[in-house]
Amino acid sequence: MALNGSASDIGLNAAKTLTLGLSTGLGAIGPGVGVGYIMGKTVEAVARQPELRGELLSLTFLGLALTEAITFYALLMGFVAFFIG
Amino acid sequence: MTRARFRAALAAASAGLLAIPAVASANAKFDPSTEFKTNAYIPIKIGPIDLSVNKAVIYLLITTFILCVIAPLIVRAGLRARPGRGQNVLELAYEFAETQIAKVSLPAKAMPTWFPYVTTLFLFIAINNLISFVPLPISGEHGGLPVSSLADFGLYAATANINVTLALTIMTFLITHIVGVRTHGSRGYIKTMEPEAPRALKPFIFAIEILSQILRLVSLSVRLFANMLAGHLLIIMAAGFAVLTGSFIGLVAIPFALFFYVLEWVLIAGLQGFIFALLSGIYIGYAIEAPH
Numbered sequence: 001m002a003l004n005g006s007a008s009d010i011g012l013n014a015a016k017t018l019t020l021g022l023s024t025g026l027g028a029i030g031p032g033v034g035v036g037y038i039m040g041k042t043v044e045a046v047a048r049q050p051e052l053r054g055e056l057l058s059l060t061f062l063g064l065a066l067t068e069a070i071t072f073y074a075l076l077m078g079f080v081a082f083f084i085g
Numbered sequence: 086m087t088r089a090r091f092r093a094a095l096a097a098a099s100a101g102l103l104a105i106p107a108v109a110s111a112n113a114k115f116d117p118s119t120e121f122k123t124n125a126y127i128p129i130k131i132g133p134i135d136l137s138v139n140k141a142v143i144y145l146l147i148t149t150f151i152l153c154v155i156a157p158l159i160v161r162a163g164l165r166a167r168p169g170r171g172q173n174v175l176e177l178a179y180e181f182a183e184t185q186i187a188k189v190s191l192p193a194k195a196m197p198t199w200f201p202y203v204t205t206l207f208l209f210i211a212i213n214n215l216i217s218f219v220p221l222p223i224s225g226e227h228g229g230l231p232v233s234s235l236a237d238f239g240l241y242a243a244t245a246n247i248n249v250t251l252a253l254t255i256m257t258f259l260i261t262h263i264v265g266v267r268t269h270g271s272r273g274y275i276k277t278m279e280p281e282a283p284r285a286l287k288p289f290i291f292a293i294e295i296l297s298q299i300l301r302l303v304s305l306s307v308r309l310f311a312n313m314l315a316g317h318l319l320i321i322m323a324a325g326f327a328v329l330t331g332s333f334i335g336l337v338a339i340p341f342a343l344f345f346y347v348l349e350w351v352l353i354a355g356l357q358g359f360i361f362a363l364l365s366g367i368y369i370g371y372a373i374e375a376p377h
Contacts, residue, residue: 058185065308065360072311079318 020078027074034067120224120239120321121314123246143223144243148213152205182207186359190366192374195264202260203366206253210244211358214313217242218320218350240321244357245313247306254306257365265372274372305364309357316349 003013042060046053125137159171168176182204191199217240224239243249265274278298280290323342327335 061356062360062363065356069308069312072315073307075315076307076311079314 016082019081023074023078023081024071027078028071031067031071034070035064038063038067120241120317121245126223140223140241141243141246141249143221144213144217144241145249147216148209148243151212151216152208178208179204182362186362186366190363191370195370195373199264199366199369203362203369206257206365207358207362209358210253210309210361211355213244213249214242214354214357215350217244217313217317218346218354240317242313242317244309245317247310250306250310251302253309253361254302257305257368258302261368261372264369268373301368305361309361312353312357316345316353319345320349 003009003016038060042056045056123139123141125135125139126143127138129136129138156175159175162171164172183200186207187196187200187203191203220238220240222236222238224237224241262274265277268274269277278291278294279287280294282290320342322329323338323345326338326342327333329335
């Protein structure tokens, strides 16, 4: 179970909740910057060479998925702390 | 009924089904993590090995059925120069797998052997992800529907189970090294991992290379697993937010759930299959022809 019911566990519950929130939030900073950077660069590249749009788009999505996955690693660790720890 | 109206009705029905988890738990305790419990429906145990049929196995069987029965039936029905709908989908999938995954990642001489493997991975994971967003009545919980003997509808993904993704990853891992040893010989394969570096540094860089090989297991499996798990949890939590918080204000999260539902279905589900297949292809390609 995620949180314990008894009043003596209030510190533990607070720590778990804080861990989930902080790990998700802090873990989203880096990938957020990265995803924005990837997208911005793609827009720049397509503006320069519109004929490469198709190739660039599939590369973009590859980079997007690889970057975005880092958020989920952080989220996962938060869930581990919240639900299992 | 016109097609547009049918689609609208379908969308409304799926939106309604999405709200069922919230209704189902109105009188019970709502814990989103129970959505990921796998109860054994048909217990099969051979010694210490647990082969029970549970939720994940059912989803895997549905995927296998789609790929091994429905797709061959479409092909058997006859391929035409002016393709029908089923043939169109198959051709699209084949062309995408060939041009976007296999040709990008595999060297030309490995294409005939490993193009089928990479395509199978892509289709298997993509279809697994896509059907995981269809609510199916195998959640294992009761009491949400008027007829209490029926099981509640629930969302679950076989790929949101670390065992499934790890099995797929181990397959790719083994194939990578077997192919590498086959093409270079066992001593030659180890030599391809040796970098060009000063002699004193070589052992350290070699150790890092071995470590990165092992970390591929983690990154490949956890990426798919965490993506699907987080997507499903977001949908379930947002849809049931009113129950979690215990007030009607929580209903504002339902559009959020719908947004994530559409995003996952349209983008993430296929993208994760694409990434997994592409990286598998790249690893196999590197084992055959080292890039440096």
